[in-house]
Amino acid sequence: MRSNPIPSVTLFKVDNKRTRYLEKEEIARLIHACPDYLRRIVLVALNTGMRKSKILGLQWSDVDFNNKIIYVEQTKNREVREIPINDMIFKTLRNAKKNSKSSYVFCKKDGHPYGDIRGGFNNALKRAGIRHFRFHDLRHTFASHLVMAGIDLKTVQELLGHKSLEMTMRYSHLSPAHKRRVINILGRHMDTIWTPKKRIERKQ
Secondary structure (H helix, E strand, O other): OOOOOOOOOOOOOOOOOOOOOOOHHHHHHHHHHOOHHHHHHHHHHHHHOOOHHHHHOOEHHHEEOOOOEEEEEOOOOOOEEEEEOOHHHHHHHHHHHHOOOOOEOOEOOOOOEOOOOHHHHHHHHHHHOOOOOOOOHHHHHHHHHHHHOOOOHHHHHHHHOOOOHHHHHHHHOOOHHHHHHHHHHHHHHHHHHOOOOOOOOOOO
């Protein structure tokens, strides 16, 4: 029997379970509902996609203000990953450092890092009227809004620190509002193709 001439192809398994992320209005409500210390933490999560443990363990020595980079050590392989920061986070961290006497970026009054912020975060969610949401979902929100902004999955993978693209495929979903905008763009494009033309009378 001849061997199959078609080579085997490895397909990505896409997690079809809905990933919870915040819409723009929810993000605004959450940020306004947070006390100052928590607002800074949430902003870093939303703008970098960092995990909570990495954010709470962040030290000033991990922040490179000159190059606008945060250095994070990967737990599994001890590799150091570079996370770029935008102007919002640069200003947020720079202002926080002015009054900081601790080596930790996010710390209590005694200078020690926060052990857990679950209580404060849940209270902020209640004030913002947001349900069924975890702190880790801020990472989902970061990735989802990148995809909705048109950023390719490979770049999203690198920003999240995923080893494989398969792990990033769960973020390939889009919000209903974004889908409607895309379809409307297609509709306008089709209108330029199918615009009715005046009938040309044939000469008899």
